[in-house]
Amino acid sequence: MKQTMVESILANDYKKYFLSKIEFERDIISCYNSEYSFFLMNIEISNSFSTKNFEKAESLLTYKLIELFGENNRIYKTQQGRYKFVLKKKKLWMLD
């Protein structure tokens, strides 16, 4: 990743992508109700960084998650470096 790209990622605010616990649970229930299958990912940054570096690491991770899975798949961050992430898939009856 180019350094200019990294700097522009680090300059962004990613708070809008984070869900509260209630929203996260509601999201799962809505998947059940609309018969969507989904993955729940539990992600941990396991380094012991300084706070400043942790914030940078989180920004980079959030950016990559959004880039990979799209903005609709929002994130529930339980504590620093711990993410729970619901990735919505197809409706159950559409699965192979």
Next chain:
Amino acid sequence: MDVRLELNNLINFFKVPVRAKDGYIFINLKIGLVFSGLKESIEKLVLRSRLALLYAKENNFSVYHKNMYKRYYVDLKIEELLYEAYAQNEFEPFFQAYVNTDTQEFIGAEVLMRWIKSDEKIIPPNMFIPILEKNKFIIEVELKFIRKIFDIYKSWQNTYSKNIPLSINVSAVQLSNDKFISEIEKIAKEFEIEKGVLTFEITESYVIDNIEEAAKTLNKLKELGFNISLDDFGTGYATLTHLKSLPIDVLKIDMTFIKSILTDKKSEIIVKHIIDMAHKMDLKTICEGVETEEQYIKLKELGSDIIQGFYFAKPIPKKEFEEIYIY
């Protein structure tokens, strides 16, 4: 989209340090994944994802499997036994000698922790060290173990007038413990450990993940008179900059290179480069995992300073070690 593949790619992406304006950012990710086909309760789903995360080993990634529940309960049982083992002093040192490559003379030993239960059954470290690390009880266990080693070292010195250089592994959890340095200072004073004979072995991954903290901790250990050995060298991304900025005395070349040194030319080239680089930086090298004469000859040819492995010596209990190397 194959989610497993995408997540593995994500982990791999961050394995390469990201360069920012004011330095590199190293991100070590662990991911546990659970698929919900059925309407499970949210609590159950989250617990499953946590179990998958807890047991994420291969490439730091795993998908939940029902066996993880069983393993979790086994681990809980082992954890309980570990507290008992600590109280009963069941963690014993085993000593694996290492030799001068040129002369094959004994020059010291690595001390390895073994759990010997009351029924004499030996529990291998891979069964209990990860559990100790996870619940951080390793801090207490290691400190008690280090005290035991210092005591043994001193008793050999006092009784047999022998100063046997010993190297002791220290976990990343321990090195991140705020009280580690003061505890070591206290124990070293108590046993009047002289400077330059005992070595702490630290892993390359600890250094990479915590470069600033590592520099401070290792410098303090050096000030107290301990040597520093960088274990498993060559498996991570430790750079020349890391080596230059840290007070390291010895590079311990990872045994995966040694295992394949006769069959894989690339391994030979890597080992040769590490040895040459180490010598240029006034560092010693230890090649561990040497099992055959052919490997030994090759490593001698490449200029390794010290050799460790089953070809010369296996890890053995204190009594046996004393009979061979001390009396």
